[in-house]
Amino acid sequence: FVLFAAWPAALSVTRYSIPEEMERGSVVANLAADLGLEPGGLAQREVKLDIFHNKKYLDVNKKTGELLIVETMDREYLCPSKPVSCLLKLDVIIESPLRIFNIELGITDINDNAPHFRRDRVELDVSESATPGERFSLPNAVDPDVGINTVKTYKLSTSQHFTIEIQTGTDGTQYVDLVLTRSLDREENAVHNLILTAVDGGNPVRSGTANIIVKVQDTNDNPPRFDKQIYTVNMTENSPIGTTVIKLNAIDLDEGPNSELVYSFTLYTSEKTQDVFAMNPSTGEITVKGTIDYEDMKFYEMHIEARDKGTYPLLGQCKVVVHVTDMNDNYPEITLQAVKNTVNEDVPVGTVIALVAMSDRDTGENGKVNLFINDSIPFVLNKSSDRPMHYKLLVSKPLDRESVPDYEITLIARDSGRPPLSDNETITVHLLDVNDNAPHFPQSFYTIRVMENNAPGALLSSLSAFDPDLHENQYLVYFILEKEIANTSMSMLFSINPENGNLYALKTFDYEMEKDFLFHIEARDSGSSPLSSNVTVHIIIVDQNDNAPVIVSPWRAHGSVVEEKIPRSTDKGSLVAKVIALDVDSVHNSRVTYQFLQVTDASLFSLDQYNGEIRTMRMFSFKDSRHQRLIVVAKDNGDPALSATVTIKLSTVETSVKAYSDMTEVPLEYDIFSDLNLYLVIGLGSVSFLLLITILVTIVLKCQKVKPSKAAPPCRNSVISERNSTIADSTLVSNDAYWYSLFLAETRKGKLVVRQPMPKGSRYIVSSIPRSTGMSETSDSAPSTLQVG
Known part of the structure; x- marks a missing residue:
């Protein structure tokens, strides 16, 4: 209580005003002069600066009495609630004698913030059936600045279908509505991309933007359309069941269910026609499901409609006319009068393999038949001189069973109709083997290294030959062709298995006595006229360290x-x-x-x-x-x-x-x-x-x-x-x-x-x-x- 009684009365409030973002070291005011103090009088006196919670922003120079900016101030940070005036209050306390000065520092706003939207992307769904004048709310922009520096107006990018209207609330806040000025057509333009710009009134002017995406929602306002009203198709009689006649493709410019179509025959299509042709309701494909007979009907008429799946479906119609073309519908026939299914591979060229006869119930060009055989077959067909529809199948070149053991000969009878009809018959000819191939060794010369001191009876190598013939013509017997070295026969030194060609040593070799052996091995088949071939074998004895010095x-x-x-x-x-x-x-x-x-x-x-x-x-x-x-x-x-x-x-x-x-x-x-x-x-x-x-x-x-x-x-x-x-x-x-x-x-x-x-x-x-x-x-x-x- 004593302190309050002794406290001197405060002076009147001194007010200053500075712009925000003022640079550090800037002088706000000369306190000594404004407070009536002598110049330099503060240097010998204790000065306290109390600016509440904002002490980091200001300071006093005791020598000059100047109030200085210590830290740059941001008005939006100091006064976040956007009041009209932003005041920074402080007290200057000088002792000896004690004096208190009340100071209010007003922070004036500068345009240092641009307007911005809380949502920078807005998507709107608008039906293409919307009428001009309909309004759609858009988000407003905010600007932390105040006064003239805050949001002033809005602008919309150029559009033939939309504009904006700005409304001001009781609190002064501006609201923006998007207004439809022209009817929409989704088939013409399904999406409209607009840019909404917010502009403030500062100098220089600052602005912010938001993307407005208008998606046009479809309505069933387009009927299905065929590219033709009448389709004409030519079909041959006896076309196979499942043959495609035509595939209709109507177009509906709508989307979703409004563009999904269902095809069907109308009541104007006769039941007989519907018995011959089928309609796929989903794809619009018309196929054959019965027999098309030129002698029964020369043409067919089908009335088709395409209906969409909208709430109120729309439809389109067309007509399909099928003209039936007469055709060669009787196939030629092949008759085999005589066939040799088995021949030797060395059969002479010119041997008759088969006698073939043909017939066709058609007349004229459709009844004229020619006979062919499949490609890559060494046979020829000769016509009989007295019977024009009869052929002989002959061997035209030498045969080789090892190259081709069997022949699948396809006889093709084709008439001269348009289009031609054909029939075929297959003959299988099996070739019997003849002993015409000698045994063949993979190598003409074999070098076999044998370590000395080998065990008698050891397997040295397998010298197998190959014979492409069959049966006994393929069964091989192996021999060592006799050759004496120093009165010693090769059969006393080596043995070969006559069945598989395995070569064995019959004795133990000593490198110091025998260095190598050279002899021949023959492979002979078991044919009635046996064929054979031989190969040279070089046995090299390899030295071992079996002798001490x-x-x-x-x-x-x-x-x-x-x-x-x-x-x-x-x-x-x-x-x-x-x-x-x-x-x-x-x-x-x-x-x-x-x-x-x-x-x-x-x-x-x-x-x-x-x-x-x-x-x-x-x-x-x-x-x-x-x-x-x-x-x-x-x-x-x-x-x-x-x-x-x-x-x-x-x-x-x-x-x-x-x-x-x-x-x-x-x-x-x-x-x-x-x-x-x-x-x-x-x-x-x-x-x-x-x-x-x-x-x-x-x-x-x-x-x-x-x-x-x-x-x-x-x-x-x-x-x-x-x-x-x-x-x-x-x-x-x-x-x-x-x-x-x-x-x-x-x-x-x-x-x-x-x-x-x-x-x-x-x-x-x-x-x-x-x-x-x-x-x-x-x-x-x-x-x-x-x-x-």
């Missing part, structure tokens, strides 16, 4: 251990021993590689995996054992791999330096076809066989001569092989040309290599040749020979 050097004359003695002063890189293994398999199965399986000192010896040479990697030291044990495995490249091993016991002996000072090792050449080797081969080839035997005997005697030595030296070997290969620098390399034999003999000056081609098919012979060290002691190794069959 055979170590032929160093030769083991006494057991599987080889004992060798070498000087302890042997230099680094010296050849200690050479392992040579042979594998009688082929290609990759015969490729042999070498490796140590066990070695006493791995730092002392090296083994070449390809040529089997064992060399010293360093000189012997006093710490090295005098006895070295080397186990070498020779492994082929098969899957799974097979192998052989050899154990070499090396014993080192003390020898004088002088004894070996003159021994040098001459390396072997790798390229066997170098110029020097080529000349050597040519020279050796020119030496007679006697000289070769002399050299061989000399080498053998030298190896067998006993010489004093402290230890038995290792021996070297010569190899004669039937395998197609080439040995270069003591290395066996596969080659399909020919085999070489290698003779190694050691002298004090080094090695002697002699290469000589051996004929294909020879066995390989491995001869062990002892090596002399030049010492006085006798060697224990004796010459030996290994022969492999």
